[in-house]
Amino acid sequence: MRKSALFWFGLIVTALVAVGLVVLSSASEANAVRLHDDPYFFIKRQFTYLAIGIAVATATALFDYRRWRDSEFLTWGLFAVVLAMLVAVFGFKAVNGSHRWIVLGPIRVQPSELAKMTTVILLAMWLDKAGWRVELFRRGALLPAILVGIIAMPVLLEPDFGSVMVIGAVGFLMMFVSGTRLLHMLPFVLCGAGVLAFKVLTNANRVARLFDESKQYQVNMALAAIGNSNVWGVGLGESMQKHLYLPEAHTDFVFAVGAEELGIVFSIGVVLLFVAFFALSVYIARHAIDRFGRFLVIGMAFIIFFQAMFNIGVVCKALPTKGMALPFFSYGGTNLLSAFFAVGTILSVGIRSYWDGKHATMRKVFVR
Numbered sequence: 001m002r003k004s005a006l007f008w009f010g011l012i013v014t015a016l017v018a019v020g021l022v023v024l025s026s027a028s029e030a031n032a033v034r035l036h037d038d039p040y041f042f043i044k045r046q047f048t049y050l051a052i053g054i055a056v057a058t059a060t061a062l063f064d065y066r067r068w069r070d071s072e073f074l075t076w077g078l079f080a081v082v083l084a085m086l087v088a089v090f091g092f093k094a095v096n097g098s099h100r101w102i103v104l105g106p107i108r109v110q111p112s113e114l115a116k117m118t119t120v121i122l123l124a125m126w127l128d129k130a131g132w133r134v135e136l137f138r139r140g141a142l143l144p145a146i147l148v149g150i151i152a153m154p155v156l157l158e159p160d161f162g163s164v165m166v167i168g169a170v171g172f173l174m175m176f177v178s179g180t181r182l183l184h185m186l187p188f189v190l191c192g193a194g195v196l197a198f199k200v201l202t203n204a205n206r207v208a209r210l211f212d213e214s215k216q217y218q219v220n221m222a223l224a225a226i227g228n229s230n231v232w233g234v235g236l237g238e239s240m241q242k243h244l245y246l247p248e249a250h251t252d253f254v255f256a257v258g259a260e261e262l263g264i265v266f267s268i269g270v271v272l273l274f275v276a277f278f279a280l281s282v283y284i285a286r287h288a289i290d291r292f293g294r295f296l297v298i299g300m301a302f303i304i305f306f307q308a309m310f311n312i313g314v315v316c317k318a319l320p321t322k323g324m325a326l327p328f329f330s331y332g333g334t335n336l337l338s339a340f341f342a343v344g345t346i347l348s349v350g351i352r353s354y355w356d357g358k359h360a361t362m363r364k365v366f367v368r
Helices: 001-025 031-035 041-062 071-089 109-136 137-157 163-179 182-201 203-212 217-227 255-284 290-316 333-367
Strands: 100-105 108-109
Touching: 001 031, 001 041, 001 255, 001 333, 031 041, 041 333, 071 100, 071 109, 071 137, 108 182, 109 137, 109 163, 109 290, 109 333, 137 163, 137 182, 163 182, 163 290, 182 203, 217 255, 217 290, 255 290, 255 333, 290 333
Parallel strands: none
Antiparallel strands: 100 108
């Protein structure tokens, strides 16, 4: 493990956060004035989440990731707490027809974001302990699929199809990377896809959002914003679409405002930053000192990369409209804290792999 890889990884995350704050400060202005009579309302709160997120990333990086594997009580305890939170959301008032939030005064928590990270930790522990037995149907496919299903089911009932899709995708990837046979996974992939398709196709509103052009207002406004830009954009703060034409300008469609104001340079630059983020994560995973660390890094990095690419695909109308935050850019505390937790976990694996390699080199020198 090279120290430079950790440096560049941290630099890329810093760049994503910095650009995200700049774009959000502009994208959130109109909605902040309309809803709170304060143009800086959302960006001020985002800075608060950022401070907490940095603390979370630091604590997670210092935390020895191997404790998740070595202390099963810790991992299963996390699983139980998150599962309880996923069930608890149904005791709170629905927002836009969905039960996604636990609201305790000024504190709002979205458990589905925590469920994604829990899925990675739980599967990494299970698949690592399974060892070669991942090639067996029961240990490598059936039981991991049941664990994923237990987490995904309450999220599906909220309903939050975007999070279910992320949980299912990261579960499939981690099982594949661990050595689970594709033939063993196929029944569960088909079952999951079938359930999602049934839930979507039996709801007229969701079908309309997929196939009815008149119901795709937000994505059409996003395309208008992107079409209004050029190489350098119309200028920071000069977006027209953010002035109530694009209702979710500061959350799911913040990329469209950034593209309008900062142009193609911004769009390509953001995509390249996320690609570099994932590529460096893969490098860190390949140099991890154990399988468990490798699984953790791949899972955490994939969640962020998948959400970023899906969000951008939706904004560009290349994918069906589905609410999914753009990591480090979209407004929201739970999403940002989850992203920093993932970053901290990746750094935890990378730092310990670096020191292990350094100590191994020193031992060879002394032996000689």
